[in-house]
Amino acid sequence: MRSWLALAVIAALVAALPLAGNNYALRLATTVCMYSVMAQSWNFIGGFAGYPSFATAAFFGLGAYASAILQNHGVPMVPAWAGAGLAALLFAAFLGGAILHLRGHYFAIASLIVVEMLREIVNTLPDFTGGGKGVNLPLLKLSVTGQAQFFFYAMLALAVLTVATTIVIHRSKLGFGLRCIQQNESAADIIGINTYAYKTAGFSLSAVFVGVAGAIYASWVNYIDPPDVFDVLISVKPMVMVLLGGLGTIFGPSIGAVILLLLEEAVWRNFLTIHVAALGAIIVVLVLFLPNGLLALIRERSPTKAMAK
């Protein structure tokens, strides 16, 4: 119950933001919501099940392109977003069947290669996808501020939905099974968990919301091209956020998303040319000194105020 309450309070507070903030703050908030969706999603496969998936960018790009193509063929925007989510879900279910028997490095590589391959495929199908030149999306008939608010609320709703799903999954049989798999896959198998089905479910969950996020993002920025939406950094950032916030927790990924975005903004403003290196430095420091996340650090200091349920 506490998780639901926390979610409701946070969502209400963030939803009130347009009343106080300017467009810059709104843009940041929209990005935080998007990051939060990606981090929460990666948490299903990477945090719960412990599989280091690099496929987030594949789902994101796939969603963005699916929605763009659907809209350019006359499908209205919101159904196109749903179509994008469905495309990502089906793709993940299919892909999961092929690569989830791999473990460790091999799984990581296979999922990384999928991103590269989708990008190359989009690049080489110019008639269908616009190829390397990218593709434009229909413009919304709204004021600049109206658009900003619309996409903010869309992304916020998606983030809330993703967190809500996390809360449900965390308590469900599926979430329980995924955590068993993460801690000891062979023991999970032996107590009756159909590990293959569970992993595929977790992998699909890690795709569906990211696909929709990609679709909303595409509508938001109006134009997408392969290097933008199939960027490997889209795969890596969620991992960093989850590492920051705590693997397998409910709100950790979103908290990590906020922290990472604030860090990014600070770096963007002050060191534009080396912001990627700065991200690299954050990762290195994080991995070497805080492998259990910033929150773990705080929790260690005050063990009574433990998070979780």
Place this chain on the structure above:
Amino acid sequence: MTALLTLDGVSRRFGGLKAVDDVSFDVNESEIVGLIGPNGSGKTTLINLITGVHPATAGHVHFDGHDITRQRPYRIARLGLARTFQIVQPFPRMTVVENVAAGALFCGHASDVREAQAIAREHLEFTGLADMADRPAATLTLARRKRLELAKSLAMRPRLLMLDEVNAGLNPTEIEEAVAIIRKIAEQGVTIIVIEHLMKVVLSISHRLVVLHHGQLIAQGTPRKVVADKRVIEAYLGAKYAAGNPGVSN
């Protein structure tokens, strides 16, 4: 008596090595069978074959009328075949009660996590771990982790329970406690296979012994008969020792 588990010519090779070589035997309903043999004789591999961790390279395993030879482990588990591991394998960062609940939940005896936790607490009571329920499994002592393995397996409501060295590394008092629990489990009608190197324990609880050596079944029968068997002594102490001790029969 009907055979609950039947092994028929089961073999397993790893490369050129025959880890289990043409092993056949039955386990009857409500029986306690001791599976013994010296270090490296293939006992754990045999358990892995029965539970589907490794597929058998030849032969058949039947359990309660089902051919489980090439079934996935989770399906075999759901049929009512549970095991513990020699090196205990808890879910280390979950609490004790969650570990046990996992057993209840995924073998289909609980419809949701909450019900599974309730069932788990009963089993913790039974194994004397109730006080530890909410601690992370990794913080338990070895003896308690072994009991946690037992509780987890029991929560699966097995018809056949295979215990792989549940007493290894325990002190005499802990062993006595563990043996008492095994007896209680057997009283509930669960069929049990114990792998055990402590001969005193095996002799005191088993109805029947099966002896493996170099992957082959070299003897089976009542405990008294088996431990006096020349081939068994040879397997444990070497041929010369067996030859030099005429007190040994057969």
Place this chain on the structure above:
Amino acid sequence: MSTTPTLSVMSLQAGYGEVRVLWDVSLEVAAGELVCIIGSNGAGKTTLMRCLSGLLQPSAGSIVIDGRPMAQATPADFVRAGLAHVPEGRRLFSAMSIRDNLLMGAYLRTDKVGIVADLERIYAMFPILAERQRQDAGTLSGGEQQMCAIGRGLMAAPRVLLIDELSLGLAPRAVELLSETLRKVNATGVAILLVEQDVMNALELANRAYVIDHGRVTKSGPAMGLASDPAICEAYMGLSKAELQ
């Protein structure tokens, strides 16, 4: 026994995490001696060997080699101090040639001439290894692999050779051959500490023996005197002879 043992272990305790395996082990090996340790599966023999090779830090007690305490020593320090290890299961580098396996044994040595001479000595001792020196070690039979592992240990030019489970999984004929070779090695002045499952084989080979049960030395003395000791039956089968009959 000489007054200053080459290897001496005093009140050693060790384990893994909270699992204590060795409770109290003391033993000595004098220069040129052949000593065996017998005990059942799980008695702590392999744990003792891991302590004696620096793979495991004991939690209490001491290991002294030639008067030098080996606290906090790395495996390399043990090799340098003159202890070479023939591990259980042989642990050869299977995709490496036999010759390269032997040379790995001499990894810390820098005396090229001595290495070549020792290589020839090993080949003379085990002609089969010379014949197949270019083949991968994984292609050897079990007994030949054990020869290669012993040869690899000897290539370190040790004062004490530790052998963990000489006969495990080997045919009786191969064990006899290896035992014969160990006697010869021992005759050249290398002390041997042998851990062995096959009781009689070990006792026939050794000058002295220690019986380990549940992480403690329960008996020690001249090897042949122990052969009929009830402690052995107890240690191996968990039953006394009377209970066996």
Place this chain on the structure above:
Amino acid sequence: MIYLQIAANGLVLGGLYACIAVGFSLVWGVLNVINILHGSFIVLGSYVAYFAYVHLGIHPFISIVIAGGVLYALGYVVQAGIINRVVSAPVLITLTLTFGLDLILNNTMLVAFTADYRGITLAHPLGSLEIGPVFLPGDRVAAMALAILLTILLYRLLRDSTIGRAIIAVRMDREAAALMGVDVKRINAITFAIGAFMAGAAGALLSIIFPISPLNGPVFLGKAFVVCVLGGLGSVPGALAGGLLLGVIESFTSYWLGPERAVTVSFALLLVLLFVRPSGLMGRRGYE
């Protein structure tokens, strides 16, 4: 005989791919670490050769030693100072770490050298080579020959030297290696440094063929992945075979399906291979 020409082009490319991948494969096999930095290491090697040529007039073939040396030192420091701290941690940790390090190195190169593609135009090219119906640029053939030579030299080093044997021993059984007195941590650092040396040397060779830019780092990394999975982990002959195979495959797919599909096809091949045979075409089963 157009197919002969295509095959020859593929083999020339493949020799270079082998050299790109062999260091990566070695590090993966011995340390069980995927070195995402490898692509940037190669690019850095190219820059070293570029500046040595432009400012000092040193031929890139000679710069192999300089670029290799610079990268060896860098690799040793990075491994011993940073990666060794987490070398036995789960994949997520080691992979994220080398990824972070790569972001730093690649971004630094972008700032220092810009993203502009540079190239070396040799003052005295070797002209072209004519074997029957096949024409090949002499410099490319020479680069390929040197790449294969380097790969073979690495193979000999691993087989014939004490350090090489220790590296192989650590790969096969690190505990048994420690029992021989091998300092496993030091071998880890040396292995990583050798991997970096091979990357630098490959970079120097590639500098006369491919345009040089930090943006190429991921491309080279992708090639290394594919070759490694094709040939099997940690095996030098495997990397050589995998490299040549990938070169020929890319060459033929370029011809049949167009150059823009070559990469897609090689990645698709990799996925299929991971699905059916995770240990590679030449790899040993059950060996990770």
